[in-house]
Amino acid sequence: MLSIKNLHANVEGKEILKGINLEIKAGEVHAIMGPNGSGKSTLANVLTGNKSYEVTGGEVVFDGKDLLDLDTETRAREGMFLAFQYPVEIPGISNATFLKTALNELRKYKSLPELTPREFLERIKEKANILGLDETLISRYVNVGFSGGEKKRNEIFQMLMLEPKFVLLDETDSGLDIDALRIVSDGVNVYKNEKNAFLVITHYQRLLNYIHPDFVHVLYKGKIIKSGGKELALELEDKGYDWIKTEEVEIDKA
Amino acid sequence: MNEVKEISKENNSKGIKPVEETSDDMKMLDDLTSSEYKWGFVTDIESETAAKGLNEEVVRMISKKKNEPEWMTEWRLKAFRHWLKMEEPTWPNVHYPKIDFQNISYYSAPVQKPKLNSLDEVDPELLKTFEKLGIPLEEQKLLSGVAVDAVFDSVSVATTFKASLNEKGIIFCSVSDAVKDHPELVKKYLGSVVPYTDNYYAALNAAVFSDGSFVFIPKGVRCPMELSTYFRINSMDTGQFERTLIIAEEESYVSYLEGCTAPIRDNNQLHAAVVELVALDEAEIKYSTVQNWYPGNKEGKGGIYNFVTKRGACRGNHSKISWTQVETGSAITWKYPSCILQGDYSVGEFYSVAVTNNMQQADTGTKMIHLGKHTKSTVVSKGISAGRSNNSYRGLIKIGKNAEGARNYTQCDSMLMGDRCGAHTFPYIEVENESSKVEHEATTSKIGEDQIYYLNQRGIGTEDAVNLIVNGFCKEVFKELPMEFAVEAQKLLAISLEGSVG
Numbered sequence: 127m128l129s130i131k132n133l134h135a136n137v138e139g140k141e142i143l144k145g146i147n148l149e150i151k152a153g154e155v156h157a158i159m160g161p162n163g164s165g166k167s168t169l170a171n172v173l174t175g176n177k178s179y180e181v182t183g184g185e186v187v188f189d190g191k192d193l194l195d196l197d198t199e200t201r202a203r204e205g206m207f208l209a210f211q212y213p214v215e216i217p218g219i220s221n222a223t224f225l226k227t228a229l230n231e232l233r234k235y236k237s238l239p240e241l242t243p244r245e246f247l248e249r250i251k252e253k254a255n256i257l258g259l260d261e262t263l264i265s266r267y268v269n270v271g272f273s274g275g276e277k278k279r280n281e282i283f284q285m286l287m288l289e290p291k292f293v294l295l296d297e298t299d300s301g302l303d304i305d306a307l308r309i310v311s312d313g314v315n316v317y318k319n320e321k322n323a324f325l326v327i328t329h330y331q332r333l334l335n336y337i338h339p340d341f342v343h344v345l346y347k348g349k350i351i352k353s354g355g356k357e358l359a360l361e362l363e364d365k366g367y368d369w370i371k372t373e374e375v376e377i378d379k380a
Numbered sequence: 381m382n383e384v385k386e387i388s389k390e391n392n393s394k395g396i397k398p399v400e401e402t403s404d405d406m407k408m409l410d411d412l413t414s415s416e417y418k419w420g421f422v423t424d425i426e427s428e429t430a431a432k433g434l435n436e437e438v439v440r441m442i443s444k445k446k447n448e449p450e451w452m453t454e455w456r457l458k459a460f461r462h463w464l465k466m467e468e469p470t471w472p473n474v475h476y477p478k479i480d481f482q483n484i485s486y487y488s489a490p491v492q493k494p495k496l497n498s499l500d501e502v503d504p505e506l507l508k509t510f511e512k513l514g515i516p517l518e519e520q521k522l523l524s525g526v527a528v529d530a531v532f533d534s535v536s537v538a539t540t541f542k543a544s545l546n547e548k549g550i551i552f553c554s555v556s557d558a559v560k561d562h563p564e565l566v567k568k569y570l571g572s573v574v575p576y577t578d579n580y581y582a583a584l585n586a587a588v589f590s591d592g593s594f595v596f597i598p599k600g601v602r603c604p605m606e607l608s609t610y611f612r613i614n615s616m617d618t619g620q621f622e623r624t625l626i627i628a629e630e631e632s633y634v635s636y637l638e639g640c641t642a643p644i645r646d647n648n649q650l651h652a653a654v655v656e657l658v659a660l661d662e663a664e665i666k667y668s669t670v671q672n673w674y675p676g677n678k679e680g681k682g683g684i685y686n687f688v689t690k691r692g693a694c695r696g697n698h699s700k701i702s703w704t705q706v707e708t709g710s711a712i713t714w715k716y717p718s719c720i721l722q723g724d725y726s727v728g729e730f731y732s733v734a735v736t737n738n739m740q741q742a743d744t745g746t747k748m749i750h751l752g753k754h755t756k757s758t759v760v761s762k763g764i765s766a767g768r769s770n771n772s773y774r775g776l777i778k779i780g781k782n783a784e785g786a787r788n789y790t791q792c793d794s795m796l797m798g799d800r801c802g803a804h805t806f807p808y809i810e811v812e813n814e815s816s817k818v819e820h821e822a823t824t825s826k827i828g829e830d831q832i833y834y835l836n837q838r839g840i841g842t843e844d845a846v847n848l849i850v851n852g853f854c855k856e857v858f859k860e861l862p863m864e865f866a867v868e869a870q871k872l873l874a875i876s877l878e879g880s881v882g
Contacts, residue, residue, distance in 0.1 A: 219852040
């Protein structure tokens with residue numbers, strides 16, 4: 127579904143991604159772990175086409191299309207979704223207006239008719255139920271006055287509403303207590319199927335107790351320096367990132 | 381308003397002119413300025429226009445054209461003589477070449493049958509114009525229950541729904557008709573809120589005002605429909621000087637809507653209107669404006685100078701006057717819809733969205749004069765600046781020495797698009813009574829790139845994202861507008877800021 131080859135990217139003239147290679151197939155869950163500043167969030171921003179990030183080399187193919195050729199909204203319409211680490215507030219616009227606009231854009235792109243108000247409301251009820259969300263959330267302004275946990279849950283709620291093919295979770299576990307973490311993970315697990323894929327970006331192994339990855343990659347200084355199964359996450363938890371760093375130094379020496 | 385919908389659809393499909401690319405920001409700003417004025421057509425209609433220039437003869441001529449009684453002619457002449465002694469004001473934060481008042485024609489009227497009994501007798505060209513503007517008089521008459529008075533250049537063309545309003549004792553007609561048919565009301569109230577000595581443009585208006593709307597709601601009557609006036613400047617080199625007078629007697633209520641457009645002209649045209657509102661005990665007047673005069677082209681050539689005096693007097697106890705304005709047009713806007721809160725427990729409100737783009741300049745705000753006890757006022761101002769425009773909020777809150785327990789809340793927010801525009805705030809507060817409470821809040825923000833990115837990531841294109849963000853910013857004002865006007869205002873905003881991000 128997603129094929130990343132030798133991806134390089136700069137932020138404000140500084141090279142952050144230094145040749146990323148990654149293959150993700152439908153039905154798979156991949157986790158990217160790494161210490162702060164290793165380039166995890168940059169990868170998420172580059173894949174979704176944030177204009178503040180400059181791609182300097184490499185290619186990304188998403189469902190047979192050259193992803194880097196598409197603008198942010200077209201990538202979203204093609205089925206790419208980012209659950210933001212810091213969801214922004216949009217005063218004066220209700221969640222309902224926002225979601226309806228987004229959903230209709232996606233449907234228009236697929237030449238589907240707009241949902242009727244009734245269908246839209248039923249969908250909201252169904253998805254809000256999964257996450258145990260209060261339905262009044264739908265009339266509140268987008269993320270305005272939401273707690274950190276509410277914002278993260280709202281991201282997963284949007285994912286359920288928009289039904290993307292490919293989901294990037296950017297540090298979705300940060301700032302969540304154990305109950306919120308479970309609810310968010312349940313949402314992801316309910317949605318996971320053979321047709322979609324996930325890339326879970328996280329600093330800690332904790333989230334992976336709830337969302338089980340098929341593959342774990344370690345990102346360090348803009349490169350994936352180690353890949354493995356979910357046991358790699360446990361090993362990292364055990365030994366810390368210093369273990370990887372020293373190993374990398376040894377690779378460099380060799 | 382289906383017609384308006386059509387207009388905006390057409391516009392959205394129009395391509396954006398290619399421009400030199402220097403940086404993303406520059407491109408965004410240049411795209412922004414490529415959006416064109418959509419109401420700029422000229423109606424090919426025979427009109428009678430006075431020669432340019434202003435003197436006592438011209439004032440007499442206007443009065444005579446309108447078959448006015450002697451007292452009205454005298455009032456005009458007094459105003460004219462006073463105006464001659466006045467100086468053009470220079471204190472607003474706007475810049476323009478000096479106006480040559482002798483190079484303007486002060487009267488223009490479509491040539492038609494002198495007396496109209498129904499809409500069927502109006503020149504079809506004229507009706508077509510109003511249809512293009514999205515104000516189909518016929519349709520409105522039949523379907524929407526909005527009574528419309530349309531002022532074309534200087535003359536009121538048609539007032540719909542007159543008969544059904546008459547049954548309730550409501551008078552809704554042109555000021556010219558009111559002078560003839562209800563002289564006692566006009567004599568009593570005309571100039572009682574904005575005297576001709578008030579300011580330079582108010583004096584000029586009093587001398588040469590051509591037409592406008594007159595509304596009288598008798599005691600205890602709730603006006604069953606929204607009253608609406610549509611102003612259109614068509615002729616070249618003419619000024620438009622309409623005058624509106626609304627009187628709400630005890631315990632009455634009226635909601636009044638005002639819309640304005642003009643064709644594209646290379647030269648600047650002057651619009652100097654006066655609006656007076658009077659609310660007696662427990663009466664309420666809601667006055668909503670969507671102002672979309674031609675703003676000039678992107679280099680700042682042409683456009684309307686909109687120098688307007690709007691003021692309401694809450695004369696009665698527990699009376700209320702509420703101004704809501706959406707200002708997107710005009711080269712220069714200079715207006716301060718104000719409330720004089722004389723009655724005890726009277727309430728004044730001002731909700732404003734002012735958008736400036738390209739070279740537009742706006743200096744707008746309100747004055748809340750608290751004289752009565754326990755009077756209350758609310759001011760919510762939203763300024764949006766784009767292009768190389770300048771947008772100023774200027775507001776006065778005055779608490780008189782007898783205004784015990786008076787309260788004011790002012791909120792003043794500015795949004796900047798790009799870095800070549802300006803937002804300014806000039807709040808004036810004068811308090812003479814210590815038991816009063818005055819609050820002022822102000823914010824300035826740039827439209828957030830992170831917000832746009834967030835919406836993009838959910839599949840919403842940049843143009844729609846900007847519209848969503850701007851509409852959210854203006855929410856508190858839009859919710860004060862009557863439903864169909866709010867929809868029109870949102871569309872207008874979208875068009876004004878069309879192509880705002882590259």
